[in-house]
Amino acid sequence: MTTGSRHVLKTGSGHALNWTSILVAIPVGFAATLVTLGFRLVIELINSLLFGSKQDVTQAIAVYPAYLWPLIVGVGGLLAGFFLRYATAIEKKETVRTDYLEVINARLDAVPTKTSLFRALSSIASIGSGASIGKEGPMVQLSALAGSLMGRFCFPRLALRNSDIVAMAAAAGLSSVYHAPLASAIFVAEIAFGISALQRLIPLIISSGVAVLTLWTLGYRSAIYPFSHAQFDLTPGNMLLTVVVGLLAGLVGGGMIWLIQQSRQRFSRVASLPLRLGLGGLIVGAMAIATPAILGNGYEVIVAIMAGGFMIKGLVILLVLKMLATAISVGSNAVGGLFTPSLLTGAVLGVLVAMLARLAGFPVSDPVIFAAVGMGAVLASVSQAPLMAMLMVLEMTLNSSLLFPTMIACVLATMTAYRLQVTSTYPVVKNHFSRSDAKFDFDNGIISQFIVSGAALKPEDPVGKALAVSTLKRERFVYVINDSGQFMGAVSIHDISHKVLDKEITLESPVSCVVDASFPTVYENQTITQGWEAFARVTLERLPVLNNPQERKYLGALTKTSLIQKAEAFL
Structure with missing residues (x-):
């Protein structure tokens, strides 16, 4: 038996999720974007040479008489056929497949360079001459090729499979085509990785949609947190602040879980359950003297924060006391969830960080907008379900400008909590991660x-x-x-x-x-x-x-x- 050709690197981490993949994803995403932009420029250049215009081919072709249109498209197709024939000949001779999905599924070591380029030339000839096909296929394929080359030559010693880097590049390429980062990432996960859990998502979407439709029918059509008036500006300062909020949210979420664990240990010494709950309520009620905003789930307080109703001192007090009050209530076995308390803690954290940054002279366009970013980040940290957290913030606020910063903050918060080995509030999540880590060790062990x-x-x-x-x-x-x-x-x-x-x-x-x-x-x-x-x-x-x-x-x-x-x- 031979060793095989699969290239697997030894990993220095016992976890499938690690900072290495996050850091590598940044230059890979950047490179994939440049590749797709380069492809677009080539098509525009061909249009300029062929039609003397940068307009879309549907308008630009009008520069020629209609009877020449079949000839133009036909010659383009003929040229594309020559390139494609050469690519397929290489594939048959070398028994390789060019599809980047094969690499992501670990059936190939790398995306074949020569065949990918010739297939791209074939696509350029077809698209440039007006064939009725989309640009996304070759753009994603070239992005995947760029990722494959980076994996082989730029990151050969890192604890990552080449297929993982190709997957990052493919998602980035698709995202740069459609400007839809979340949908692109889900596409690669669902189609390329073949995650069966996403197939089980469909009936959940249907039932959830029916529930919302029922509410709309009954007249409850407004957003939970009306925040559509504020817009997140994609400035370097705002993005840097988003990163800071995400990292701090990971620490805060981990701190909340730790406080809850400590609270449970101490309340467990009280044998009587009624006495335990009564003692917890007594302590929280006493804390409320400092600020009644810590009482309840925090919905109204979040609305007030989004309206700019708190100053820095009040936010600091609210952040500390809300975390303690939540830990005491949960630790005393009070029946309830952590969703809204996490959202409130995140809203306080986000606005507080933004206000402190502005006070220090940092350019912050609107501190209140970071309330929503912090909400998603802390919720992601506590639940360790970042996809849910980012989508929930988007749907609760109906503010599409929050999608990108919330994605970044949620991922960073989840990564921080995960690397700190913070236990999720949902034991089943821990089981999922344990199985994932075990599968990662199995796939990458020697x-x-x-x-x-x-x-x-x-x-x-x-x-x-x-x-x-x-x-x-x-x-x-x-x-x-x-x-x-x-x-x-x-x-x-x-x-x-x-x-x-x-x-x-x-x-x-x-x-x-x-x-x-x-x-x-x-x-x-x-x-x-x-x-x-x-x-x-x-x-x-x-x-x-x-x-x-x-x-x-x-x-x-x-x-x-x-x-x-x-x-x-x-x-």
């Missing part, structure tokens, strides 16, 4: 982590010794190595027994006369997944592990049981 020692004989050892070793180890096969430790093959105890009974050999015959030199093997630097695939092709319980295909030094054995136990964590 066989050397599972090597067990195993007996091996020399070629000159008698077959009787092989029978004795087999009886002791309860194995059907015994491995054979030479004096330098090189793997020579394996002997079958079943074959030895038959040959001895048939008097073809004796118990004193050397094992070299019955060794199977083509016995399947695996190598220490192969992935666990490749080891799994190796076992799927044979009916063996263990396989010999060698150092590499060239030296073939015997290191020990890989057992099927160890892989099954490893896979059990995510199955």
Whole structure:
């Protein structure tokens, strides 16, 4: 068995979600955008040369008489056909597929460069001459190619698969085409990764939509938090502040969960449940003397914050006391949710950070707008469900300008809480992450982590010794190595027994006369997944592990049981 061509890097993190992927996604997204812009410029240049205009081909082609239009489009198609024929010839010769989705699914090591470029030239010829096709296909393919090249040459030693970087580039390319970052990311997750949970999302959307439609029918049509009047300006200052809010929200969300855990431990000492809840209520009521805004779920307070009704001192007091009051109420076993308290804490945090930044001379256009950004970020941190948090803020405010900054803040908040190993308020989320991490470890682990020692004989050892070793180890096969430790093959105890009974050999015959030199093997630097695939092709319980295909030094054995136990964590 060969090592295979899949390129898997060792990871320094035990988590599938890590800062490395976030940091790599930034230059990959930037490069993908430049690629799509370059493609657009090429098409515009062709239009200028061919039609003398930068207008869309539907208007620009009018510069020629109508009877020439079929010729123009036809010649473009002919030229496109030559490029495509050359690309397909290369694909057949080298038995490769150009589709970036194949790379994302880890069926290919990298996006093929030559065929991608020739397919792009074919698309340019078709689009430039007016063929009725879209631009997004080749633009995303070229973006994926750029990501693949960056993964191979710019980030070869990072704990990321090339397929992961290609996925980032594909999502960025699609986003730059349609200006829809969230939809593009979901597309790659749903179509390329094949996440089955997204398929189960459809009936949930239907039932949720019916619920909202029912409310509208009954007259409840307004946004939960009317905030459509404010607009988030995409300035460098606002984006930097968004990053700060996101990171702080991760810390604040983690702090809230920690406070709740501490509160539960202390209230657990009170055996009587009524007394426990009564004590919690007493403490929260006393705290409300400082500011009654900490009482309740905080809906009206959020509305007041969005209206600019709090100063810095009041926001600081409200932030601290609301976190404590929530921890005390939840810790005393009060039945209720954390959604709105998290939203209120986030609104306070966002406005407070923005107001402090403005006080320090930082250019902030509207501090109140960061209330919504903070709401989504803290909710994402506490729930560790960033997609839900960003969409919820968008739907509750009906303010589309908040989508992009809320996305950034929610992702950063979730990452911060996750890397701090903060437990989600929903235990099922922890189970999802545990399974995800286990699957990540399985996909990225290497066989050397599972090597067990195993007996091996020399070629000159008698077959009787092989029978004795087999009886002791309860194995059907015994491995054979030479004096330098090189793997020579394996002997079958079943074959030895038959040959001895048939008097073809004796118990004193050397094992070299019955060794199977083509016995399947695996190598220490192969992935666990490749080891799994190796076992799927044979009916063996263990396989010999060698150092590499060239030296073939015997290191020990890989057992099927160890892989099954490893896979059990995510199955």
